Amino acid sequence: MEKNKLAYLTRLRTLVAEMEADLGLGDLKESEKKIYLAAADCSQSDRIVEIKQLLEHRLSQDIARPTFYRALKNLEAEGKLVRVDAKRNVLFRLG
Amino acid sequence: MKTHLIPLVVVSVAYLASYTMTSGFILPMQKLAFPEHVDLFCLLFLPHGVRMLSVYYFGFSGLLYLIPPSYVMWFFETRVNGLDLHVLGSLVSAGGCYLGLVLINAVLKFGSQRPLLKEWQILLLAGLAGSALNALGQAILNSGFSAWYLVAGYMIGDVFGQFALMLGLMVVFRFIGKQQR
Numbered sequence: 001m002e003k004n005k006l007a008y009l010t011r012l013r014t015l016v017a018e019m020e021a022d023l024g025l026g027d028l029k030e031s032e033k034k035i036y037l038a039a040a041d042c043s044q045s046d047r048i049v050e051i052k053q054l055l056e057h058r059l060s061q062d063i064a065r066p067t068f069y070r071a072l073k074n075l076e077a078e079g080k081l082v083r084v085d086a087k088r089n090v091l092f093r094l095g
Numbered sequence: 096m097k098t099h100l101i102p103l104v105v106v107s108v109a110y111l112a113s114y115t116m117t118s119g120f121i122l123p124m125q126k127l128a129f130p131e132h133v134d135l136f137c138l139l140f141l142p143h144g145v146r147m148l149s150v151y152y153f154g155f156s157g158l159l160y161l162i163p164p165s166y167v168m169w170f171f172e173t174r175v176n177g178l179d180l181h182v183l184g185s186l187v188s189a190g191g192c193y194l195g196l197v198l199i200n201a202v203l204k205f206g207s208q209r210p211l212l213k214e215w216q217i218l219l220l221a222g223l224a225g226s227a228l229n230a231l232g233q234a235i236l237n238s239g240f241s242a243w244y245l246v247a248g249y250m251i252g253d254v255f256g257q258f259a260l261m262l263g264l265m266v267v268f269r270f271i272g273k274q275q276r
Binding site (some may be wrong): 008011012013014015016017018019020022 | 148152213214215218261264265268269
């Protein structure tokens with residue numbers, strides 16, 4: 001039930017965030033919104049997402065690499081994404 | 096049974112709060128703004144948004160969760176406010192929303208259009224279909240409910256109300272986000 005509740009809340013929050021982004025009402029930059037939504041979409045099951053998944057996600061794949069890494073850094077600084085220690089892959093979880 | 100209790104409570108509270116907000120604030124404002132216009136329908140009917148979110152997230156169970164709060168409001172409107180509402184009206188409203196969502200999902204799946212639309216857009220489309228089915232059902236139930244402007248008014252109120260509720264959720268999430276920073 002706990003997992004279900006979290007899933008419902010994540011779906012609702014993603015839906016609202018997508019709507020907010022489409023209506024241009026968010027306070028994040030466009031590239032940051034896209035990466036954050038991509039992370040929310042990818043991390044629904046275990047809440048951990050690889051950087052490779054973010055780079056290849058349909059929402060964020062069109063972002064230029066320098067902008068992508070800058071936006072990622074801003075999201076980390078805002079606490080929206082948290083870097084998780086891993087040996088080989090760079091992993092993030094939603095903040 | 097326990098797994099249904101929390102969603103039932105959440106949906107009931109949301110439905111009753113949105114209905115109270117609609118009849119206690121939005122409708123009086125509407126009457127003030129447009130006193131000469133018909134007041135048989137509300138131009139911003141928030142409970143439609145709760146109905147759509149309930150069936151969207153909980154499926155058929157969402158329809159069942161809507162029945163108790165709908166009948167609480169039906170009882171209040173008929174016994175306290177003296178309105179003449181059909182006893183099956185609440186059931187038709189909830190059922191119309193569920194069927195609208197099923198219909199839109201089926202159409203989008205058949206036409207392979209689902210990936211082209213965002214979830215909130217699908218939800219609004221389903222809300223429009225649900226509202227049309229609800230208006231059709233109410234027209235069948237109430238023989239006097241045949242004027243086209245009433246049907247159009249109900250649909251406008253439902254869809255605008257759903258959109259307003261979703262905007263309201265946006266504000267709530269932003270507020271929560273700011274509180275957490």
